[in-house]
Amino acid sequence: xxxxxxxxxxxxxxxxxxxxxxxxxxxxxxxxxxxxxxxxxxxxxxxxxxxxxxxxxxxxxxxxxxxxxxxxxxxxxxxxxxxxxxxxxxxxxxxxxxxxxxxxxxxxxxxxxxxxxxxxxxxxxxxxxxxxxxxxxxxxxxxxxxxxxxxxxxxxxxxxxxxxxxxxxxxxxxxxxxxxxxxxxxxxxxxxxxxxxxxxxxxxxxxxxxxxxxxxxxxxxxxxxxxxxxxxxxxxxxxxxxxxxxxxxxxxxxxxxxxxxxxxxxxxxxxxxxxxxxxxxxxxxxxxxxxxxxxxxxxxxxxxxxxxxxxxxxxxxxxxxxxxxxxxxxxxxxxxxxxxxxxxxxxxxxxxxxxxxxxxxxxxxxx
Amino acid sequence: xxxxxxxxxxxxxxxxxxxxxxxxxxxxxxxxxxxxxxxxxxxxxxxxxxxxxxxxxxxxxxxxxxxxxxxxxxxxxxxxxxxxxxxxxxx
Numbered sequence: 001x002x003x004x005x006x007x008x009x010x011x012x013x014x015x016x017x018x019x020x021x022x023x024x025x026x027x028x029x030x031x032x033x034x035x036x037x038x039x040x041x042x043x044x045x046x047x048x049x050x051x052x053x054x055x056x057x058x059x060x061x062x063x064x065x066x067x068x069x070x071x072x073x074x075x076x077x078x079x080x081x082x083x084x085x086x087x088x089x090x091x092x093x094x095x096x097x098x099x100x101x102x103x104x105x106x107x108x109x110x111x112x113x114x115x116x117x118x119x120x121x122x123x124x125x126x127x128x129x130x131x132x133x134x135x136x137x138x139x140x141x142x143x144x145x146x147x148x149x150x151x152x153x154x155x156x157x158x159x160x161x162x163x164x165x166x167x168x169x170x171x172x173x174x175x176x177x178x179x180x181x182x183x184x185x186x187x188x189x190x191x192x193x194x195x196x197x198x199x200x201x202x203x204x205x206x207x208x209x210x211x212x213x214x215x216x217x218x219x220x221x222x223x224x225x226x227x228x229x230x231x232x233x234x235x236x237x238x239x240x241x242x243x244x245x246x247x248x249x250x251x252x253x254x255x256x257x258x259x260x261x262x263x264x265x266x267x268x269x270x271x272x273x274x275x276x277x278x279x280x281x282x283x284x285x286x287x288x289x290x291x292x293x294x295x296x297x298x299x300x301x302x303x304x305x306x307x308x309x310x311x312x313x314x315x316x317x318x319x320x321x322x323x324x325x326x327x328x329x330x331x332x333x334x335x336x337x338x339x340x341x342x343x344x345x346x347x348x349x350x351x352x353x354x355x356x357x358x359x360x361x362x363x364x365x366x367x
Numbered sequence: 368x369x370x371x372x373x374x375x376x377x378x379x380x381x382x383x384x385x386x387x388x389x390x391x392x393x394x395x396x397x398x399x400x401x402x403x404x405x406x407x408x409x410x411x412x413x414x415x416x417x418x419x420x421x422x423x424x425x426x427x428x429x430x431x432x433x434x435x436x437x438x439x440x441x442x443x444x445x446x447x448x449x450x451x452x453x454x455x456x457x458x
Contacts, residue, residue, distance in 0.1 A: 006374040014370045025375045034373040053378075062377035071373040102435040154377030292406050341435030 008036075025153050027145065027173055031075035042070040045080030046087065054087060055094025058101035060156030064090065068154055069146070076146035081124045082139060085202065086146045088349045089114045089176075092204045093147065097343035103206045104157040108238070109169040110339030112147060113207035113247060114176045115323050117189035118200025120349055121178035128178040130327030133210055133249070133334065144174025169209035180324040183252045185259035189323045192265060193346055200349045203321060205247055206342035208237060210334035213254075218331075221258040225268065228335060229275035233313045235287035237337035240278055242288075242297045243315035245344045247336040248272070249325045254333045269317035276314060281307035313337075319344070390451060394423035399445070399452035401438065402430040415453060 011017035014033070022030045032038065043050055043066070050067035057064050066087065073086050093100055093112050103110045116126055125139035132140065157163040165172070181188045181197075190201040213231045218224035232239070232246060239246055248268070250258070258268060280298075283289045284307070295304035302309035314320050321344065326332070338344075390396060400416050402408045409430075416426035427449050429442035438446075446452050 006376060006378065008371045009374050010369045010371055012369060017370045017372055021372060033370075034375060036371065036373065039373050056380060057377060060377075061381045063380050064377045067373075068375065068377045071375045075375060099436055101437060106435060149375065150377075153375040290406055339435075341433055 025149075026075070027148050027152060031149070032077050034071040034074040038074045039067065039071050042074050042078070042080050042083060043067065045070070045083030048087075054090050057094060057150060057155030059105055059162050060154065062154045062156070064094070064150055064154045069150055072149040072153055073142070073146040076142045076149050077138065078142035078146050079125055079139070082126075082143050082146075084349055085116055085120070085124050085126070085143050085176075086150075088202045088347045089143070089147055089204060090150060092202060092345040092347045093151075095343075095345055098204060098206070098345055099342045100151070100155065102341050103339060104151060104155055104163055106339065106341075107164045107166050108339050109165050109167055109172065109208060110206045110342070111169060111172040111175055111209075112151075113171070113205045113336055114144060114147065115179060115189065115203040115205075115247070115321065116143075116176065116200065117179040117193075117203070117323060118181065118195065118349070119198060120200035121181075126176070126178035128180045128325055132177060132325045132327075133175075140176045140178060141174045144176035147176070148173060171207065171209040175207065175209075177249060177323065177325050180252055180326070183255060183324045185252075185255040185324065186265050189321070190348075193348075195348060201346050202349065203344065203346040205245055205321065205336070205344045206339035207247070208337045208339070210249065210336050213333045213335055214331065215254065215333075216331040219257065221261045221263045221268070221271070224254060224257055225271050226275060228333065229272055229277075231335045232272060232276040232337070233278050234337075235278070235282070237313070238288060238340045239313040239337045240287050240311075241283055241290065241294045242340045243301070243312050243319075244338045244340050245319040245321065246314060246338055247321040247323070249323055249334040249336065251326045251331060251333045252324055252328050253331050255324045265322045266317070268322055269314075269320045272320055273312055273314045273317040277310040277312045279307060280304060280309045280311060283311060387451075392423075393419060396424045396450040397427055397448065398424045399427045399429060399449035401442065401446060401452055401454035402428065403454055404431045404434040408434075412453065419453075 048066045052066050053063045127137045151157045193201050213228050215227050298304050298311045301311055398419050400412050402412050429445050431438045
């Protein structure tokens, strides 16, 4: 399915374009102007036909072609080698099961979390070390920002008009996390998704902003993960009243404590499935307990009428996405809870060294 | 000399619909009532439906299982047969 591009926009001068273009088509900050030369250079980052459609972006329902994504990637400050990551993430985000229409329109702060696992992350200029979620990491920031610009400019997710988020979150500007695949505590996320060490995956989840888990005292997985469990089960998250997916971005220092005790990722997932729970009496006391939906959501975990029934935050152990991210020193991990009407999806990116997005990408749905 | 940049808005697929003509009477109209699944939406819209019926309209109920998702196709098909549709935010 190929579609024609829109006509070019003309401004009397570059200065006028800089001001007026960013005022209309941006995340609020100035953007790199997508001149024909810059867009051409960006398109060198893929072998795909620029007119091919990646997907429809709701609520506007406009089609995003490879060229349209490249235009927004230029605006975000991305490099051509990052285009394949942006395209693969968008393929997953524009899958109906991800419910981008809901993510874009909700009053919740939901935003796509994009985790990149595999060697293409580093080769594409993403940086998984210190401050991985913060400033100074241009690759991570540009990939996340390009996705946000696609959602805003092509999808029409305009704050206060169709994007009804009450407060938003800084993560809505950009939320792309590469995994520390060099920290070999256990197989990488991509390998656990069925890939080889040479393969790279993109995992997407509709997310809250991250919550830091500070812990420099724990020397055992049990003590450390009880702290993680407490953070996961906070009553303000939608997971509390409706079990679902969540992500745990483990600091390398924390991952080593867990792995050195012989624990696998499956052990972490099982422990947190069991420990990150709230009793029904606590759920009824506050938070998002809804007498219509909540008893239905929690029925499989016990009697909703029994105050002592312990309701998990995760719907099943494997719904916890575990990735290692951040600098080597320091006991600071992050927990990311979920906006509850979107599937977690992942895509493999071609590992043949080309800048190609496979449309027949292998995929797996978590829920 | 002008400065030229690409338009970042993607390709328009759907046309922007215009507002339908306003009905002059409710008598004999089939009125779809879409419950978005929020708590109490059924109570509020049930009351609206009763008032519509009093004015001679025939309500057609449909429900979204989740207010965060698009209505299921059967609900959309049922509502497509109506002369007008009412929905609203509950909760």
